[in-house]
Amino acid sequence: MPGRRMITMLSIVLLVVLMLASYKAFWIYQQLQLLHAPKPPxxxxxxxxxxxxxQRQLPAAGTLKALQGINLSIEVPGVVTQLHFDSGQAVKAGQTLLQLEHQAEQAELDVALADRSLALQNFQRGHQLVGINAISQGEFDRLSAELNRNKALVAQRRWALAKKQIVAPFDGTIGIRQVNIGDYLQSSTVIASLQDTRSLYVDFHVPEQAVQLIKIGQPVQVEVSARPGLFSRASISAIDPIVDDNTRNVLVRATLATPDKYLLPGMFAHLQVLLDTPxxxxxxxxxxxxxxxxxxxxxxxxxxxxxxxxxxxxxxxxxxxxxxxxxxxxxxxxxxxxxxxxxxxxxxxxxxxxxxxxxxxxxxxxxxxxxxxxxxxx
The missing domain is CATH 2.40.420.20 (conserved putative lor/sdh protein from methanococcus maripaludis s2 fold)
Structure with missing residues (x-):
C-alpha cells in the first residue's frame, strides 16, 4: 500500500511538471513568433x-535714417519773440523758423553802418586829396584802414544779429515744437527736429568674409518691425573701405530712393541683401x-x-x-x-x-x- 501511494504522488508531481514545462514551451514559442513577426508600419x-x-540672401539689421536730419538749436541765449512754424509742418530751405529778442544787436548794427558810411566818405575824399598831394600817403592809408575796420565791424554785427534767429538749412518736415513765445532759451537748446524724408538710408554691418559678395547697386529688401511682411526695395550706395578692428565687420549703406510713407527715421529694419540672380x-x-x-x-x-x-x-x-x-x-x-x-x-x-x-x-x-x-x- 505505501508503495502504491508513493507511485501516485510521483505521478501527480510528474504531471504538474509536464504541464508547467508545456506552458513554458508554449510561451517561448509565442515570444519567438512575435520576435520574428513583421513590424507594424x-x-x-x-x-x-x-x-x-x-536666390541667395545675406541677412543684416540696421536703423532707418533720413537723407538729412538734424536737431535745430540756438547758439546764443535769448528770449523767444516770434515763432514761424507749427509742429509737423513742411518747411523750405532758408525759411525763418524762430526769432529771439534782437533790438540791442540791431542797434549795434545801425551804429556800425553809420560808422562805415562816414569812413567811406572820408576814404573817397582822401582819395581825391592824395591825388593832388593835399594829404600825405600815410594819412590816406589810415583812412583806408579805418574803412576796412568799419566794414569788418558791420559784418561782425550782422553775424551777431543772424545768431538771434533760426532758419531752415534744407527742405524737410519739422518735428514737434519744444519752445513757446516768451521762453528764455540757453545756448544749444533744442527747438525741434528737422528731417528730410524724401529719401531714406540704412547703415548696417556685414562680416568681412561677405564683403566680396557686396557691390554698389546691389538690391536690398527692407522690412521694418512696425510692418512685418511688407518689404521695400533699396540698393547698396556705399561700402566703407575699412574693416572695424573690434568687430571685424564692414559698414555698408543702402538707400531707399522713394520710401513709403510708413517708413520713418529711427525704425529698426531687417535687411536681406540679394546676392545673385535666382x-x-x-x-x-x-x-x-x-x-x-x-x-x-x-x-x-x-x-x-x-x-x-x-x-x-x-x-x-x-x-x-x-x-x-x-x-x-x-x-x-x-x-x-x-x-x-x-x-x-x-x-x-x-x-x-x-x-x-x-x-x-x-x-x-x-x-x-x-x-x-x-x-x-x-
Missing amino acids: VSVAVANAVEKPW SSHVVIQESAIAYSPYGQYVYVVKPHTGNEGPGGLIAEQRLVETGERRDGDIVIAKGLAKGEQVVTAGQIKLQNGTPVHISIDRTQPDEPPLAPPPEHAE
Whole structure:
C-alpha cells in the first residue's frame, strides 16, 4: 500500500511538471513568433521635394535714417519773440523758423553802418586829396584802414544779429515744437527736429568674409518691425573701405530712393541683401532634416520590393548636403531628387528600412499628388 501511494504522488508531481514545462514551451514559442513577426508600419507625415527658383540672401539689421536730419538749436541765449512754424509742418530751405529778442544787436548794427558810411566818405575824399598831394600817403592809408575796420565791424554785427534767429538749412518736415513765445532759451537748446524724408538710408554691418559678395547697386529688401511682411526695395550706395578692428565687420549703406510713407527715421529694419540672380534648386521643409555625427540626413519614402507592411512603403535613410535656410525651407545641394517624398514628422521612430504608413499632416498645406517617386540617381 505505501508503495502504491508513493507511485501516485510521483505521478501527480510528474504531471504538474509536464504541464508547467508545456506552458513554458508554449510561451517561448509565442515570444519567438512575435520576435520574428513583421513590424507594424510607423505612421509618418511626408512632403514632396520641389524644384523652385531660389536666390541667395545675406541677412543684416540696421536703423532707418533720413537723407538729412538734424536737431535745430540756438547758439546764443535769448528770449523767444516770434515763432514761424507749427509742429509737423513742411518747411523750405532758408525759411525763418524762430526769432529771439534782437533790438540791442540791431542797434549795434545801425551804429556800425553809420560808422562805415562816414569812413567811406572820408576814404573817397582822401582819395581825391592824395591825388593832388593835399594829404600825405600815410594819412590816406589810415583812412583806408579805418574803412576796412568799419566794414569788418558791420559784418561782425550782422553775424551777431543772424545768431538771434533760426532758419531752415534744407527742405524737410519739422518735428514737434519744444519752445513757446516768451521762453528764455540757453545756448544749444533744442527747438525741434528737422528731417528730410524724401529719401531714406540704412547703415548696417556685414562680416568681412561677405564683403566680396557686396557691390554698389546691389538690391536690398527692407522690412521694418512696425510692418512685418511688407518689404521695400533699396540698393547698396556705399561700402566703407575699412574693416572695424573690434568687430571685424564692414559698414555698408543702402538707400531707399522713394520710401513709403510708413517708413520713418529711427525704425529698426531687417535687411536681406540679394546676392545673385535666382536659379532652380531642390527645396524641402526644414523639419525633414535630421542630424547625426556623420552629417545631415533625411528619410525618403520608397516603395518596397517585398510585401512588408500595408502599402509596401519603407523609409530609406539618406545623407544630404544642405544649403541656405529661409522661411522654414532649406536648399538641398546634393542627395535628393525633385519629386521624392521625405518624412517631415515621425523621424524619431525610424531606422533605415522601417515600414511606414503615410498620415496627413494637418500643419502643412495640401500638395498636389505626384507620380511615383523616381529612383534616386547618385
